[in-house]
Amino acid sequence: MERTCLAIILAAGDSTRMRSSKSKVLHEIAGRAMIGHVVEAVALAGVSTVALVVGRDADAVRKAAATANIGVESYLQKERLGTGHAVLAAREAIARGYDDILVTYGDVPLQTAGPLTAARSALADGSDVVVIGFHTEKPTGYGRLIVKDGELIAIREEKDATDAERALKWCNSGLMLINGKKALDYLTRIGNANAKREYYLTDVVEIARSLGGKVTAVDAPEAEMAGCNTRAELALIERFWQERRRHEIMLSGVTMIAPETVFLSFDTIIGQDALIEPNVVFGPGVVIGPRAVIHAFSHIEGARVEENTSVGPFARLRPGTVLNEGSRVGNFCEIKNADIAAGAKINHLTYIGDAEVGRQTNIGAGTITCNYDGVNKHKTVIGENAFIGSNSSLVAPVTIGNGAYVASGSVITDHVPDEALAFGRARQENKLERARQIRERALAFKASSAPKGT
Numbered sequence: 001m002e003r004t005c006l007a008i009i010l011a012a013g014d015s016t017r018m019r020s021s022k023s024k025v026l027h028e029i030a031g032r033a034m035i036g037h038v039v040e041a042v043a044l045a046g047v048s049t050v051a052l053v054v055g056r057d058a059d060a061v062r063k064a065a066a067t068a069n070i071g072v073e074s075y076l077q078k079e080r081l082g083t084g085h086a087v088l089a090a091r092e093a094i095a096r097g098y099d100d101i102l103v104t105y106g107d108v109p110l111q112t113a114g115p116l117t118a119a120r121s122a123l124a125d126g127s128d129v130v131v132i133g134f135h136t137e138k139p140t141g142y143g144r145l146i147v148k149d150g151e152l153i154a155i156r157e158e159k160d161a162t163d164a165e166r167a168l169k170w171c172n173s174g175l176m177l178i179n180g181k182k183a184l185d186y187l188t189r190i191g192n193a194n195a196k197r198e199y200y201l202t203d204v205v206e207i208a209r210s211l212g213g214k215v216t217a218v219d220a221p222e223a224e225m226a227g228c229n230t231r232a233e234l235a236l237i238e239r240f241w242q243e244r245r246r247h248e249i250m251l252s253g254v255t256m257i258a259p260e261t262v263f264l265s266f267d268t269i270i271g272q273d274a275l276i277e278p279n280v281v282f283g284p285g286v287v288i289g290p291r292a293v294i295h296a297f298s299h300i301e302g303a304r305v306e307e308n309t310s311v312g313p314f315a316r317l318r319p320g321t322v323l324n325e326g327s328r329v330g331n332f333c334e335i336k337n338a339d340i341a342a343g344a345k346i347n348h349l350t351y352i353g354d355a356e357v358g359r360q361t362n363i364g365a366g367t368i369t370c371n372y373d374g375v376n377k378h379k380t381v382i383g384e385n386a387f388i389g390s391n392s393s394l395v396a397p398v399t400i401g402n403g404a405y406v407a408s409g410s411v412i413t414d415h416v417p418d419e420a421l422a423f424g425r426a427r428q429e430n431k432l433e434r435a436r437q438i439r440e441r442a443l444a445f446k447a448s449s450a451p452k453g454t
């Protein structure tokens with residue numbers, strides 16, 4: 001039978017070193033709160049229940065942790081007395097009885113199901129405590145794993161360590177698995193006789209051993225175990241996340257010319273054989289179809305871009321944009337809440353907002369949908385095979401029929417019927433010789449007003 005697992009995510013810390021008005025687990029990596037990444041990872045490790053331990057900004061943290069994938073219950077740690085104390089905030093959940101207790105941190109957002117699953121297997125193979133460690137050249141600040149004759153005998157916190165122990169480079173990630181039958185017994189024995197007068201979760205290693213339990217450690221990649229305590233670490237973790245996701249996306253069949261300049265969101269989806277040029281930013285909620293080309297310096301958010309489309313360079317797609325198959329949006333165009341039908345072209349210097357653009361329609365350079373009257377937003381509907389001349393203003397609400405033409409420079413305020421040509425501007429008039437007259441008058445004025453004697 002499958003083993004049951006309770007994941008306890010510690011997220012009650014004060015986040016002092018972030019120097020922030022909010023808890024660090026609310027800070028975003030790739031557009032999603034750190035805590036959301038952690039819940040996602042534990043859900044993939046086959047966890048049955050998540051117990052979230054909250055303190056600072058409890059309501060906001062609970063909200064950010066809620067996902068569709070797994071139920072999350074939360075427990076308030078009223079005082080911050082250390083990681084051992086924090087785990088016991090979820091005592092009620094532990095007491096329900098699970099085979100495995102996974103303890104993880106809300107501020108380790110790059111963790112994946114891999115090491116968590118490996119540690120669960122080690123527990124199933126007979127360990128009572130399994131610590132997830134990682135190797136690093138910069139161990140400062142982490143607890144060190146003290147290994148003797150192949151067994152993990154203790155975790156020593158930096159402040160309590162001897163010089164020899166500080167030189168060790170195998171560190172505690174903070175993540176561990178505990179035998180669910182013994183967890184409460186171990187955890188309630190933790191005391192606070194140490195340099196920080198805190199209840200250290202790490203003490204369960206020695207406690208388990210003193211009670212005849214088996215303690216082992218598994219290794220995880222350093223990049224996955226990076227903890228976030230400062231803004232500098234936040235930026236580093238963002239970099240690791242981006243590198244990892246770009247790599248996955250490229251391996252799935254997407255070309256990136258300069259991947260290090262492309263920024264993805266946690267939920268960005270890109271189809272096979274799409275081409276992403278340098279310096280493209282994907283905000284949340286973007287789906288790019290197969291064979292689409294996203295040219296350099298485009299910014300895309302909340303948009304669906306279907307196959308064989310072309311976007312940019314320098315395009316901005318805002319939420320609610322749908323570019324259907326084979327449509328094109330060119331340089332310095334902004335599209336918002338608009339459905340652009342198959343084969344339509346919006347190639348230069350245009351704003352299309354709250355609109356529908358029909359199949360094969362061409363929108364000339366500099367066209368603007370005037371969708372806002374200062375109070376309300378209004379819609380512009382343009383039919384199929386229409387042609388909007390350059391530098392036109394379409395004052396919404398307005399509709400333009402199939403096959404209609406709008407003359408360049410028009411301000412369109414009324415419905416344009418199918419196949420009609422609409423002029424919304426004065427006709428051109430030529431005043432013959434008038435330019436010469438104006439120039440001569442100007443030159444005469446200059447001569448008469450020049451200072452005398454020069």
Ligand code: UD1
Pocket residue numbers: 010011012013014053077079080081082083084085086105106107141142143144155157171172173174199200201202227
């Ligand atoms: C802890 C580990 C250390 C490990 C390091 C990895 C202990 C004693 N030390 O140290 O071995 O190398 O993490 O990053 O466990 N938290 C609470 N309530 C508390 C205290 C902490 O919820 O009372 C939460 C924090 O929000 C954070 C996590 O627990 O998510 C870790 O706490 P932190 O203070 O960062 O522990 P470290 O000193 O980094």
Ligand code: MG
Pocket residue numbers: 227228229
């Ligand atoms: Mg920490």
